[in-house]
Amino acid sequence: MQRLSLAALMLLAPAAAKAVCTVSSLGVAFGVYNPSFAAPTDATGAVTIICTVASGLGNYSIALSAGGGGSYAGRRMSNGSSVLPYQLYSDAAHSQIWGDGTGGSAVVVGTGSIPLLGGTSTHQVYGRISANRVASPGAYTDVIIVTVTY
DSSP: OOOOOOEEOOOOOOTTOOOOEEEEEEOOOOOSOOTTOSSOEEEEEEEEEEEOSOOSOOOEEEEEOOGGGSSSTTOEEEETTEEEEOEEESSTTSOSBBSSSSTTOBOEEEOSHHHHHOEEEEEEEEEEEOTTOOOOSSOOBOOOEEEEEO
């Protein structure tokens, strides 16, 4: 069984900002991956931002780290010395790699009201393992750091 877990880390707002925001994540769990399937294996997770105090600020951005693979082109889960490539996307079409804006990736930008007025916003994370990847049996994981800037 292969799994991908997302770990959330919130960077604190600058001292001038008055927003009180928290970040939580629901990991992308691929479940059992079968390398003989002709179709990719997809799964979803989520990043949720909750702001309880208005800040007077508007937009925010959400960046995801490259994980253990060290690059957005080479995200990979590991099980000891075995690795299984995968990718995280900001869209259901799996066309935009979700990262920090480098290496062909993009951040997700939220506009307006959450830090400004308080409230909650949830953003889906779309994960994909390509079809026909050779993988040794076992549990595969990676840790992704979520950074929210507002």
